[in-house]
Amino acid sequence: MDPVVIACVELPVTALLYGMLGLYGVRQRRWLQMAVDRCAALVVEPYHAAAKRWWGEDDVAAAGARLLLDGLVTVNHRGNLSLTPAGSNPGRSAGHPLPDAVLDALRRRTAPTPLGNIAFNDSAFQTARKNFHITALARLWAHLPEQMRSSALATAGVWLLLGWQVYTTVVLMAIPPTGPGDRTAGWVIWWSLVAQFVWFGLYGRQRKRTGSLQELLEAHVAVLRWHPALTELAERDPETAYRLRTSRLRTRRGRNRGRPRRRTAPAGTTG
Structure with a gap:
């Protein structure tokens, strides 16, 4: 495949990924605030x-x-x-x-x-x-509001993106550039791939930073x-x-564990 064509695909894909990351962050913050508000209003057993x-x-x-x-x-x-x-x-x-x-x-x-x-x-x-x-x-x-979960479609999209990245890398390594346009397209593709790999880290960090609903519940219950x-x-x-x-x-009842104690003979007596 022509590197210029790949570059024309990589740039929109990278922009779309970061746009989705921003929208996801807004949606996650709204969900988190809703969960915090509902936690504050809960009457815990x-x-x-x-x-x-x-x-x-x-x-x-x-x-x-x-x-x-x-x-x-x-x-x-x-x-x-x-x-x-x-x-x-x-x-x-x-x-x-x-x-x-x-x-x-x-x-x-x-x-x-x-x-x-x-x-x-x-x-x-x-x-x-x-x-x-x-x-x-x-x-x-x-x-409480239902926790946001990754759908099967999102999972399939991640695998599709990984497959595209592997394919793009193989094509760039197999086809040497033949002119200034190809060289420019190659640099654009490589930087787009770097940005996409950085996106995975940002996405995982964002999910970790927002926390889980279980952590919200435990934090709310802990102050009671x-x-x-x-x-x-x-x-x-x-x-x-x-x-x-x-x-x-105490985890034990004592030496006799609740049973009647044995009567012992006084010292000095014989049987």
Whole structure:
């Protein structure tokens, strides 16, 4: 193919690519602003918002605080949770999936246990917790604008562009220039190819700079305060709140793991 003809194609293609990059940037900024505005207006599920906090303030601790406030469980100085008569009643519930999951886990136990032990060792509770957060996140996504995604047509266009670049490079290397016009066209083509390769980097950097919707959600949720149940418990009964924190941090029930201790014979006695 004549280098002059290739040059006449390369220049419009390069201009079109940078024009599309500018339009994409405008569209992405508008979408990002819309997502930020909607994030600010979202009412996030408090237990879901607390999931990323440290153990003493997370969703599991908040569920334990809710049960303590409702009088369904008690916590001793070692951090072991015990059911109250109201909590032992199978017909009584906390009215929320996560505290109910903690309550069900305690009902399956034969001895008092710390909250951390339930969180780490109770598979049924772990499944209920995971399902709750999946549902809560799906509700958030339903109220946010759909994230911009590359269509199949755009992907095909990228592959077509790469194929054209390879073809152009092969033609220029295979056909030596025969005059000033060919030499000028060759330089135009080479600089157009360089500009197109730079375009790929700018496009990827722009997508990375704008961020993802998941990052927006996490940034919005991260600024939320403590769960209301933890705040209420800390104000009403600071000692119980401290015991609950101890309960959340403990992952084992103790040496006997809740089983009755063996009676040992006094020293000096013989069997």
